[in-house]
Amino acid sequence: MANLIVLGAQWGDEGKGKIVDLFSESFDLVVRYQGGHNAGHTVYIGEKKFVLKLIPSGILRPGVKAVIGNGVVIDPAALMDEIGQLESAGIDVRSQLLISNRAHVIFPFHRMVEKVGEAREDRVAIGTTSRGIGPCYEDKIGRRGIRMADLVSPQGFEQMYRMLCEDKMTLATAFRVSEVIDFNKILEQYRQFTEKLRPMVCDSASYVNRAILDGKKVMFEGAQGTMLDIDHGTYPFVTSSNASAGGACTGAGVPPTRIDGIIGVSKAYITRVGAGPFPSEIHGEQGDQIRKAGNEFGSVTGRPRRCGWFDVPLLRYTATINGFDSMIITKLDVLDDLTEIPVCVGYEIDGKAITDMPATNEEVSKIVPVYETLPGWKSPTKGITDLNQIPKAAMDYLKFLEKQTGVEVGCVSNGPERNETIIVPGSKLAALLA
Known part of the structure; x- marks a missing residue:
C-alpha cells in the first residue's frame, strides 16, 4: 500500500469524494491539502447522503484520521456546522479530526470583500461562491492573515484580529459598502468557536510525517480540479x-519523496461551474439531458454545471502537470442512453492545430x-461490478480514452x-492499492 494523491483531472466535481471514501478503508490517514468550504464532496452510503465541505471524506471510516492541512482556509462557522451534522449522524468526529x-x-468580512470585488463594474466576474475563500488567501499571501494557531492563542488573537x-x-x-459589520460580535463568536x-x-x-515514518498509509485529497489551479x-x-x-506537498507539509502515486479522477464527460472558457461545452437540449442524467448541480451551491464532451487535450495537459499514474473514470452510466458519443481529440485556433494548452x-x-x-x-452500466459485464462499446470507449490520453x-x-465501482485487475492503481 502506497501514499497516494487523489485529485481532480478536469474542472472539479469529478466524484473525488466517493473515490476517497471508497479507498480510505485501506488508509490510516486522509489529508485535505487546499481549498475552502466552497468545494463540496458528496458521498452516498446506503440511503444516507453526506456533503463534506472542509472535512476529508476519510472521516466516514471509523478509525481513520482525517486531517485538514495547512493549505486549507477554514471558516470556523462552516466547520462547526459540518462537525455538528456528522456527529448527529453518529460519526465520532472529535476523535478522528485534526486541524x-x-x-x-x-472571517465574515472576507465574504464582504469578495462580493465587492465581484460586483465592480470594471471587473469580469469570475463566478465565485462568495464564501470569502479568495480574500482569505489574499491576506495569507499579503502576510496579514490569521492562522488557527493565532485563533487558539489566548494572548495574540485579539490584537491581530483588530x-x-x-x-x-x-x-x-x-468602496462605500453599506453593509454593517459588527466586528466585536464577530470577535466574541470566534472566541466561542475557539x-x-x-x-x-x-x-x-x-x-503526518511521523505517521509516514511509522509505516502508516496516507491518502492526500485534493479539492476542485487541476484546471482550476491558480497557476x-x-x-x-x-x-x-x-x-x-x-499543492499536496506544500498544503500538507510533506516532501515529494513521500508520495508513491498520483491518481487523477475524471468524468466520462466533463463539467464546469461558473464563468470561463470551456472548449467542448455542449449547448442546448443535449447538454440539458446530460446535466439531468448526471444530476449536475453543485453540492454546496446548487448551481447547474455546464456540461461538455470528454476533452482529450485537456486531460493530456493535466496528466503532464500532475504525472498521473492512473485515471479513474466516473459517471460512465450517465452516457448509457446515447446513440453516439463525441470526444474532443484535438484543438484548433484560426484553423491551425495546437498541441499546448494556451495560457490566456x-x-x-x-x-x-x-x-x-x-x-x-x-445499455445500462449502472451497478455493474464485473468488468467483463460492461458492454463492449463502453469498454471500447474507455480504451479509446486510455489510448488518446496516454493514461491507464x-x-x-x-x-x-x-459498491458501484470497478478497479481494473492488473492496473497500476490496483498495485498501488494492494
Missing part, C-alpha cells in the same frame, strides 16, 4: 490555491474542438454508491 495550526482563518479589521474597515469605506476547536488543532505536518488552470477563472498534485483566457476562448465520434452502447484507466465508477 493544522498553520491553516488560515476566514489590526485586520482596520484594513477591512478602510476597504469598506473606500473553545470547541482548540483540542483538534495541532502541528498536522509533523503528525496552471484557465486563469483568471480559477480558484485561489494549488489544486494540482504539487482569450486564446482558450478561441479554441475550436476537433471531434471523433464513437458509438454508444445503449485503472478504475471505473458507474453509480454513486461505494
Whole structure:
C-alpha cells in the first residue's frame, strides 16, 4: 500500500469524494491539502447522503484520521456546522479530526470583500461562491492573515484580529459598502468557536510525517480540479490555491519523496461551474439531458454545471502537470442512453492545430474542438461490478480514452454508491492499492 494523491483531472466535481471514501478503508490517514468550504464532496452510503465541505471524506471510516492541512482556509462557522451534522449522524468526529495550526482563518468580512470585488463594474466576474475563500488567501499571501494557531492563542488573537479589521474597515469605506459589520460580535463568536476547536488543532505536518515514518498509509485529497489551479488552470477563472498534485506537498507539509502515486479522477464527460472558457461545452437540449442524467448541480451551491464532451487535450495537459499514474473514470452510466458519443481529440485556433494548452483566457476562448465520434452502447452500466459485464462499446470507449490520453484507466465508477465501482485487475492503481 502506497501514499497516494487523489485529485481532480478536469474542472472539479469529478466524484473525488466517493473515490476517497471508497479507498480510505485501506488508509490510516486522509489529508485535505487546499481549498475552502466552497468545494463540496458528496458521498452516498446506503440511503444516507453526506456533503463534506472542509472535512476529508476519510472521516466516514471509523478509525481513520482525517486531517485538514495547512493549505486549507477554514471558516470556523462552516466547520462547526459540518462537525455538528456528522456527529448527529453518529460519526465520532472529535476523535478522528485534526486541524493544522498553520491553516488560515476566514472571517465574515472576507465574504464582504469578495462580493465587492465581484460586483465592480470594471471587473469580469469570475463566478465565485462568495464564501470569502479568495480574500482569505489574499491576506495569507499579503502576510496579514490569521492562522488557527493565532485563533487558539489566548494572548495574540485579539490584537491581530483588530489590526485586520482596520484594513477591512478602510476597504469598506473606500468602496462605500453599506453593509454593517459588527466586528466585536464577530470577535466574541470566534472566541466561542475557539473553545470547541482548540483540542483538534495541532502541528498536522509533523503528525503526518511521523505517521509516514511509522509505516502508516496516507491518502492526500485534493479539492476542485487541476484546471482550476491558480497557476496552471484557465486563469483568471480559477480558484485561489494549488489544486494540482504539487499543492499536496506544500498544503500538507510533506516532501515529494513521500508520495508513491498520483491518481487523477475524471468524468466520462466533463463539467464546469461558473464563468470561463470551456472548449467542448455542449449547448442546448443535449447538454440539458446530460446535466439531468448526471444530476449536475453543485453540492454546496446548487448551481447547474455546464456540461461538455470528454476533452482529450485537456486531460493530456493535466496528466503532464500532475504525472498521473492512473485515471479513474466516473459517471460512465450517465452516457448509457446515447446513440453516439463525441470526444474532443484535438484543438484548433484560426484553423491551425495546437498541441499546448494556451495560457490566456482569450486564446482558450478561441479554441475550436476537433471531434471523433464513437458509438454508444445503449445499455445500462449502472451497478455493474464485473468488468467483463460492461458492454463492449463502453469498454471500447474507455480504451479509446486510455489510448488518446496516454493514461491507464485503472478504475471505473458507474453509480454513486461505494459498491458501484470497478478497479481494473492488473492496473497500476490496483498495485498501488494492494
